[in-house]
Amino acid sequence: MIMTTEELRELTGSEETDEMLAIRLEAAENFIRGYTHNNFQNRFIRTFAEILGGALYLNEPLPLSAGDTVQISESKFNSGLYVVDTVNGVTINLKNGDVLREEFRALVTKVLYPADIKIGVANLIKWEAENRNKTGIQSETISRHSVTYADANGDSAVMGYPKAALGFLQPYMKARF
Numbered sequence: 001m002i003m004t005t006e007e008l009r010e011l012t013g014s015e016e017t018d019e020m021l022a023i024r025l026e027a028a029e030n031f032i033r034g035y036t037h038n039n040f041q042n043r044f045i046r047t048f049a050e051i052l053g054g055a056l057y058l059n060e061p062l063p064l065s066a067g068d069t070v071q072i073s074e075s076k077f078n079s080g081l082y083v084v085d086t087v088n089g090v091t092i093n094l095k096n097g098d099v100l101r102e103e104f105r106a107l108v109t110k111v112l113y114p115a116d117i118k119i120g121v122a123n124l125i126k127w128e129a130e131n132r133n134k135t136g137i138q139s140e141t142i143s144r145h146s147v148t149y150a151d152a153n154g155d156s157a158v159m160g161y162p163k164a165a166l167g168f169l170q171p172y173m174k175a176r177f
Contacts, residue, residue, distance in 0.1 A: 001069055001083050002029050002113045002121050011122035014129065024128070028121045029081075031159060035166070037174040040117075041071060045110035049092075051078060051103045056092040058108065064092060068110060075106035120168035127165055 005021040008014065014021060033039055045063060049056040049072075056072075064070065068084045070092070077100045085095035092108075158166055 001025055001067075002032075003118050004067065007118070008122060008125065011119070012126045012129070014125070016129075021125075024125050025121070028124055032117065032121070032169060035158070036169050036172045037176045038172045039071060040111050040113050040172075041109045042112045043109060045112075047108060049106055049108045051075075051101075051106055053102070054094070056094070056106075056108055058090040058092065061090050062108070062110065064110060069112075070094075071109050071111050073107045073109065075103055077101040078103060078106060081111065114172075116168055117172070120166075123168075124161060124165060127161070 001022075002025055003011075005018045005025065008021050008025060016024075047059045047062055049058045051057075051072075056070075064084055064087050066084055066086055069081055070084060071081055072078050083095040085093045087093075
């Protein structure tokens with residue numbers, strides 16, 4: 001997860017429930033990872049693990065703590081993003097649901113998002129709450145009620161967000177082949 005719901009609430013001033021903010025954070029994380037083609041893995045914090053009983057048993061201890069995000073890859077059944085619940089030496093319990101199936105070898109890598117990604121996500125979620133219902137309106141006149149709609153084509157918007165709001169992602173874009 002890019003940040004906790006408490007951090008998001010502090011940055012945006014949102015009064016939404018924790019569940020709704022968690023959904024918005026997950027959606028933003030998936031959007032950013034897909035749009036930038038960047039998985040934000042710290043490849044220096046990675047090892048193979050055995051998955052038994054919903055816990056990860058690492059080959060070597062990693063500098064992980066509760067709340068960190070890890071990505072499981074090179075797995076037949078359990079590939080994906082998970083949030084660390086507890087760490088006890090080389091044993092890691094995951095927060096968001098059980099791992100699907102037991103495996104004897106899967107790659108575990110820490111996912112680390114830079115601070116500007118966190119601020120950018122907070123700004124995107126704040127923009128979503130304040131402006132989503134106004135999308136496409138370029139100008140509006142109240143007296144005699146006149147509304148002019150902007151051309152929301154590929155040149156001015158990406159996935160419903162204005163391109164200007166996504167500028168913080170530019171340094172993290174990776175080529176896709």
